[in-house]
Amino acid sequence: MNKYHEVANKINSYIQEKNLARGHKLPTLTELESTYNVGKNTIIKALEVLETNGMIYQVRGSGTYVRGRHRKGFVNLTDVQGFQSIFREFNLSSEVIELKEIQAPSNVAEILELTDQETLYYIKRVRYIESRPFCVEESYYLKTVVPYLNKEIASQSIFNYLTNDLKINIHFSDLFMRIGKLNQEEAVYLQLETHDPSLIIESIYYLSNGRPFNYSNIKYHHEEAQFFVQGNNF
Amino acid sequence: MNKYHEVANKINSYIQEKNLARGHKLPTLTELESTYNVGKNTIIKALEVLETNGMIYQVRGSGTYVRGRHRKGFVNLTDVQGFQSIFREFNLSSEVIELKEIQAPSNVAEILELTDQETLYYIKRVRYIESRPFCVEESYYLKTVVPYLNKEIASQSIFNYLTNDLKINIHFSDLFMRIGKLNQEEAVYLQLETHDPSLIIESIYYLSNGRPFNYSNIKYHHEEAQFFVQGNNF
Incomplete structure (x- = not known):
């Protein structure tokens, strides 16, 4: 598994475990870099993976937010x-x-x-x-x-x-x-x-x-x- | 529109116009760079967009292929x-x-x-x-x-x-x-x-x-x- 896939999985687990709601703002790039002890490019790629998979959305000039909107049973x-x-x-x-x-x-x-x-x-x-x-x-x-x-x-x-x-x-x-x-x-x-x-x-x-x-x-x-x-x- | 989105659209149009079949191999990165007159990073990002949108798939060490598999009416x-x-x-x-x-x-x-x-x-x-x-x-x-x-x-x-x-x-x-x-x-x-x-x-x-x-x-x-x-x- 690539480094950025690993980090993407960790961020995803964090969202799931904390049960973060839609619209919840994630930490900044800099904070994520230090939390996961990786470089900026790895965080950027990890966030791209999570966005593609529908876990988060990124708003230019604002930040990264939890996208999850699920219905039980779907x-x-x-x-x-x-x-x-x-x-x-x-x-x-x-x-x-x-x-x-x-x-x-x-x-x-x-x-x-x-x-x-x-x-x-x-x-x-x-x-x-x-x-x-x-x-x-x-x-x-x-x-x-x-x-x-x-x-x-x-x-x-x-x-x-x-x-x-x-x-x-x-x-x-x-x-x-x-x-x-x-x-x-x-x-x-x-x-x-x-x-x-x-x-x-x-x-x-x-x-x-x-x-x-x-x-x-x-x-x-x-x-x-x-x-x-x-x-x-x- | 970003440069790489523009190039992604052009490659997509090329696939549609030529009616390329599933599994058809696209030109190499170098060939795409010269066709669209842009740098390697732009081509890489354009291909990522096309892959995310289900138009192509990339096989490591082999190349880029047309993914399209549609049924009429679906x-x-x-x-x-x-x-x-x-x-x-x-x-x-x-x-x-x-x-x-x-x-x-x-x-x-x-x-x-x-x-x-x-x-x-x-x-x-x-x-x-x-x-x-x-x-x-x-x-x-x-x-x-x-x-x-x-x-x-x-x-x-x-x-x-x-x-x-x-x-x-x-x-x-x-x-x-x-x-x-x-x-x-x-x-x-x-x-x-x-x-x-x-x-x-x-x-x-x-x-x-x-x-x-x-x-x-x-x-x-x-x-x-x-x-x-x-x-x-x-």
């Missing part, structure tokens, strides 16, 4: 770590319906930009939030990137496994959202009626070399789907 | 200019149902962080995309920030009016999404049935000094609501 979609942030706030669990190795279906091969026949892990899970069914997820992972997966891992946080155990660096993601209807099987899993509305999110996750390695199609329970997006115009 | 929510980007792609129009000056209702006063009684413009519009009803929007603007609005302006792009005519610099936004149901009036406007599902987006827009000045509650036609979010982990 999950941040802008952050690649969105799924992990669910885990921090709530008691999540997963039931693995199916886990198998497959050859890429043609639509998934296209999305993951596969040129050869490649083997994928296919996982179907129902995820629960505080024991309430939250979503039905179908997810595909390139086996060349994720060489091993089992039901035990998939019943917990696959993303923690990817980042902490496999040391995979997820660089960015694309999410596509629309409203659709549940089929009969999905409705049973979510304890709803067939044809009930659902928020559908298709997501593609990319490695740091720009290669897409994971595609998911997630259907959310319409009462549990609450998402938060931060827009920037810096 | 609107980018990450970009503050999301609404304008709809205007670029589609033929949008608006029917103004109501436009009046009001005292802030208590829920809106809280969201816009008002300490005194302040006058707001309240606007209710139905928006059409290629003549199909797309959403019903209720929007509140601080009159101290937006001193004048009329039905003619509101029947076109309010955002173009704010940025081009009033020179308002929109710095960032927060969007909250969930699924809800249409009431009878909304269903009539959207040519749907009462209680049909709707994607509801509440949005708050902020000035460059961090002050929230606009709050909107938008209910989308469930077949027209298609959104795109880019996540970053830089």
Whole structure:
């Protein structure tokens, strides 16, 4: 991790721990330099990272302020770590319906930009939030990137496994959202009626070399789907 | 506009005009320096802006690549200019149902962080995309920030009016999404049935000094609501 990412994480932890409100003014550059014992450029870069990630905003000639404006129960979609942030706030669990190795279906091969026949892990899970069914997820992972997966891992946080155990660096993601209807099987899993509305999110996750390695199609329970997006115009 | 923002815009235009595909490699730093006749630091900062905005990604030791991955008809929510980007792609129009000056209702006063009684413009519009009803929007603007609005302006792009005519610099936004149901009036406007599902987006827009000045509650036609979010982990 770069020095300025380290400092950005420390400032972020400080904001979280002190539970600082939106609009709270942070210490000056000089004060931050001495608190974290680093040079001015490191502080400037750390603040840029925090601004890009929606944690703070900088007002020219005035200072740096806490941006955080969240609603309880709304999950941040802008952050690649969105799924992990669910885990921090709530008691999540997963039931693995199916886990198998497959050859890429043609639509998934296209999305993951596969040129050869490649083997994928296919996982179907129902995820629960505080024991309430939250979503039905179908997810595909390139086996060349994720060489091993089992039901035990998939019943917990696959993303923690990817980042902490496999040391995979997820660089960015694309999410596509629309409203659709549940089929009969999905409705049973979510304890709803067939044809009930659902928020559908298709997501593609990319490695740091720009290669897409994971595609998911997630259907959310319409009462549990609450998402938060931060827009920037810096 | 900063020099590096100018260069970022030029590189972005180049990508759009050439219709460069995802994964297309951009020229090297040295080549970009000579093309745009600026120094290395300006190019580095321009590329950072483009990376933050999801236009490109940089691979250490390899180069800079076009990130763009869009689906026709999906609107980018990450970009503050999301609404304008709809205007670029589609033929949008608006029917103004109501436009009046009001005292802030208590829920809106809280969201816009008002300490005194302040006058707001309240606007209710139905928006059409290629003549199909797309959403019903209720929007509140601080009159101290937006001193004048009329039905003619509101029947076109309010955002173009704010940025081009009033020179308002929109710095960032927060969007909250969930699924809800249409009431009878909304269903009539959207040519749907009462209680049909709707994607509801509440949005708050902020000035460059961090002050929230606009709050909107938008209910989308469930077949027209298609959104795109880019996540970053830089």
